[in-house]
Amino acid sequence: MTERISGRVVTPTGIVQQGCVEINGDRITAVAEYPSIRDGHWIVPGFVDIHTHGGGGHTFTTGDADAARSAAGFHLAHGTTTLLASLVSSPYELMHEATAAFVPLVEEGVLAGIHYEGPYLSTVRCGAQNPDFLRDPSLDELSALITLGKGAVRMVTIAPERAGALDAIRLLTGQGVVAAVGHTDATYDQTRAAITAGATVGTHLFNGMRTPHHREPGPVYALLNAPGVVCELVADGIHLHDGTLNLAVSAAGPERSALITDAMAAAGMPDGEYELGGQAVLVADGVARLARDGAIAGSTLTMDAAFRRAVGAGVSIPDAVRMTSLTPARAVGLADRVGALVPGCRADLVVLDDDLNVVRVMQAGAWV
Incomplete structure (x- = not known):
C-alpha cells in the first residue's frame, strides 16, 4: 500500500x-x-547520528542491551532514525561484553552499529575519557572484537601518535571498519600519516585535540584539509562557538561536515548527577561536566536541536539536512540505505514545522 x-x-x-x-x-x-x-x-531525511553515548536517562557505555534499546528510542523520538552506539574508554572485558550484547540490536535494526571512542586515546587530550583505561592499540583486541561483532563494529576512534596506531588503522580499514582520529595530541604530520593509513573521520573536531596554531596546525587543520575526511561537529553552542561551526563548515563543506550529538544519558533529562565511563558527571543548565575537573563530558544534545542550532548559526536548510543525514551516513558506509529522500532508500523521514x-x-x- x-x-x-x-x-x-x-x-x-x-x-x-x-x-x-x-x-x-x-x-x-x-x-x-x-x-x-x-x-x-x-x-527531511531521518537524522543519522554516528556518535552518541546515550539519552533519556539511559546509556550505551555499560553494555546493557535494555538501556541501549531505551536510549535509541529516546533519540528516535527526536528524529534520529539511524544511530551508532558509542562506547567510551573501558577495559577489554567490557568492550567484549557490550559488543556481544549489542550485536542482536544491530541485527534487529535498533542500532546501526557500534563505535568505540577509545581506549586508544591520548592521556593529554583525554577530556572526559577515563585515564585509567587508556592504552596503546592492540591488534589482537581489535581483531577479536571485529570478529565478535559480525559486522556491527562500524567505527573506532584512535589517537595517531600512540604506538601501533597506524597499524591499527590499517587493520580497521582492511576489515571495513571506519578509523577516526580523535582525543589526540598529534602533530599535523602525525595526523596526515593517519589519514594516509586510512583514517576518514575526525572525532568531534576541535574538542579533545591539540589546539591549532599557525606554526603547528595540529590535527584540526590536517583533518579540515583532507578531501577524504568527514569532520564531526557538535552544534550545541558549548563544544563549538557558532562562528567556529561556520568556519569548519565553510572549510570542509556540507559534504564533509557531519553533525553529531555526542550525547550522554542526561540528554532529555533534568540537571543533576550522572555517570559516564565510571566517572561522576554533573549537569547544570544542560551542560555536562566531569565532577573531578570540570571537563566537558559529552552533551545533552539531540539531533533535532543540533539541526536547529546549525540553521540558526547561518547554515542553509539543505546544507543542514545533508550534515545531519547523508554526510554522516556516507561517513560510516550506510549511504546506500539511509540518509536521503530518494527512491530505493529506506523510508526514514522527519516532519518538521516552520x-x-x-x-x-x-x-x-x-x-x-
Whole structure:
C-alpha cells in the first residue's frame, strides 16, 4: 500500500517546494512535485547520528542491551532514525561484553552499529575519557572484537601518535571498519600519516585535540584539509562557538561536515548527577561536566536541536539536512540505505514545522 507525505521536501539536490514522498512498505518509491500542494511542513531525511553515548536517562557505555534499546528510542523520538552506539574508554572485558550484547540490536535494526571512542586515546587530550583505561592499540583486541561483532563494529576512534596506531588503522580499514582520529595530541604530520593509513573521520573536531596554531596546525587543520575526511561537529553552542561551526563548515563543506550529538544519558533529562565511563558527571543548565575537573563530558544534545542550532548559526536548510543525514551516513558506509529522500532508500523521514521542531517521525515506513 502506497502512502504519500507532502510538504517542502529536501532532497540531495535541493528543495521541492510543493513535493510529495511516496512510500511503499519500508522503501521510498518516488519523490515528485505536486503543484496542488501548498506549503506544508518540512519533510527531511531521518537524522543519522554516528556518535552518541546515550539519552533519556539511559546509556550505551555499560553494555546493557535494555538501556541501549531505551536510549535509541529516546533519540528516535527526536528524529534520529539511524544511530551508532558509542562506547567510551573501558577495559577489554567490557568492550567484549557490550559488543556481544549489542550485536542482536544491530541485527534487529535498533542500532546501526557500534563505535568505540577509545581506549586508544591520548592521556593529554583525554577530556572526559577515563585515564585509567587508556592504552596503546592492540591488534589482537581489535581483531577479536571485529570478529565478535559480525559486522556491527562500524567505527573506532584512535589517537595517531600512540604506538601501533597506524597499524591499527590499517587493520580497521582492511576489515571495513571506519578509523577516526580523535582525543589526540598529534602533530599535523602525525595526523596526515593517519589519514594516509586510512583514517576518514575526525572525532568531534576541535574538542579533545591539540589546539591549532599557525606554526603547528595540529590535527584540526590536517583533518579540515583532507578531501577524504568527514569532520564531526557538535552544534550545541558549548563544544563549538557558532562562528567556529561556520568556519569548519565553510572549510570542509556540507559534504564533509557531519553533525553529531555526542550525547550522554542526561540528554532529555533534568540537571543533576550522572555517570559516564565510571566517572561522576554533573549537569547544570544542560551542560555536562566531569565532577573531578570540570571537563566537558559529552552533551545533552539531540539531533533535532543540533539541526536547529546549525540553521540558526547561518547554515542553509539543505546544507543542514545533508550534515545531519547523508554526510554522516556516507561517513560510516550506510549511504546506500539511509540518509536521503530518494527512491530505493529506506523510508526514514522527519516532519518538521516552520520552527524546525519535530512533528512526526517515520522509520522504515512506520510512524513512530
